[in-house]
Amino acid sequence: MPRVVALDCEKKAGRGVMEILNAVEGCSDKRLRTKCKQALYVIDRTLALYKFEEVAFSFNGGKDSTVLLHLLRAACVAGEAKRTIHIGAEESTCLELGKSIRTIYFESPSAFPEIDSFTYETARVYNLEMEILRQDFKSGLSALFKTKPIKAVFLGTRIGDPNAVGQEQFAPSSAGWPPFMRVNPILNWSYRDVWEFLLVCKVPYCKLYDQGYTSIGSVHDTLPNEALSVESHFEQDKSAHNDTASGVAPLKETYRPAYLLRDGRLERAGRLKREKNCKNEVSSNGVLDLHARTEPLFSASVLVVGDEILRGEVEDQSGVLLSKELRAIGWSIRHRAILANDIDSISEEVEQRSNNSDIVSCTSTTFQPCNLY
Numbered sequence: 001m002p003r004v005v006a007l008d009c010e011k012k013a014g015r016g017v018m019e020i021l022n023a024v025e026g027c028s029d030k031r032l033r034t035k036c037k038q039a040l041y042v043i044d045r046t047l048a049l050y051k052f053e054e055v056a057f058s059f060n061g062g063k064d065s066t067v068l069l070h071l072l073r074a075a076c077v078a079g080e081a082k083r084t085i086h087i088g089a090e091e092s093t094c095l096e097l098g099k100s101i102r103t104i105y106f107e108s109p110s111a112f113p114e115i116d117s118f119t120y121e122t123a124r125v126y127n128l129e130m131e132i133l134r135q136d137f138k139s140g141l142s143a144l145f146k147t148k149p150i151k152a153v154f155l156g157t158r159i160g161d162p163n164a165v166g167q168e169q170f171a172p173s174s175a176g177w178p179p180f181m182r183v184n185p186i187l188n189w190s191y192r193d194v195w196e197f198l199l200v201c202k203v204p205y206c207k208l209y210d211q212g213y214t215s216i217g218s219v220h221d222t223l224p225n226e227a228l229s230v231e232s233h234f235e236q237d238k239s240a241h242n243d244t245a246s247g248v249a250p251l252k253e254t255y256r257p258a259y260l261l262r263d264g265r266l267e268r269a270g271r272l273k274r275e276k277n278c279k280n281e282v283s284s285n286g287v288l289d290l291h292a293r294t295e296p297l298f299s300a301s302v303l304v305v306g307d308e309i310l311r312g313e314v315e316d317q318s319g320v321l322l323s324k325e326l327r328a329i330g331w332s333i334r335h336r337a338i339l340a341n342d343i344d345s346i347s348e349e350v351e352q353r354s355n356n357s358d359i360v361s362c363t364s365t366t367f368q369p370c371n372l373y
Helices: 017-026 030-049 063-075 113-125 137-147 191-201 207-211 317-328 343-354
Strands: 055-058 083-087 090-094 102-106 129-133 152-154 170-172 181-183 229-233 252-255 282-284 287-289 299-305 332-339 359-364
Touching: 017 030, 017 063, 017 191, 030 063, 030 152, 030 181, 030 191, 055 063, 063 191, 102 113, 102 137, 113 207, 129 137, 299 317, 299 343, 317 332, 317 359, 332 343
Parallel strands: 055 102, 055 152, 102 129, 152 181, 299 332, 299 359
Antiparallel strands: 083 090, 170 181, 229 252, 282 287
């Protein structure tokens, strides 16, 4: 059964909401202002379609759900009446309610302690009515819905997530799951959008992101992102037991913060693809050694579109170049194919390859490469 965390009701629960909205409105990034306006609209529509007690927010302490938390705060602030919130030249009518939205947190023994600490501290600061579940997502929701029916759940899902395939901003739950509407206000946000929001609005986030983690799962399948690695350095540690007379401790690798990752396509480069990969890691003083891996972490499929290539009029240079670039950053190429300029054939191939590749990248004789999954 779920355990409900009873939190003191604080009048200051909505403190900082207008500062956040003003920060977004005042920033020079038109793209971010547009993304926020669209996300607020999705939240508004959800609150118009469902009663407040029929909706919940799934919070996991990660960067995406942290962004969604503050967008929800903008739409559901402690108050007594409706308020019109301005984002740029447009208006979004958001409900101000005198209570916080129901928040679901799936507590796991394999979660990072920093994630747990950040989640509970966030719940305390923002007066979240948090319900803690100690089951997997499907079983936990089934148990929760028996006692407290929910018709819609706000999720921090983004289009690049593995579970986002086929989803839209409003997506009914899959067959075999409890019936509810998955609401994805930031579905179309990029990695860059997420960090732009967090930094512009100056809101707290889990400190693991400052240690090189860019996508956080469990302690068993998550490592700092090697794309953020900086030159290793020696640490002076007088308490360390060393055989050397200098008292210099072993090399320690350091990482830049997650918001400095230039290529958002590498967001999940620190996530081990399969659980069995954890057993293949070489452990040194309890720290997994990514450099000791014998196989790539991720796989890709490269699709090249062009009737000219099929007719033999031009050579497939872009597909070869893209394959080399992916291999250069540690990816394995699972499949490469040349397709005709037919949207149905392309869509079918992308869907098929998405099932066994971490990314499907499509290029042609005319256009620049683009990642479709």
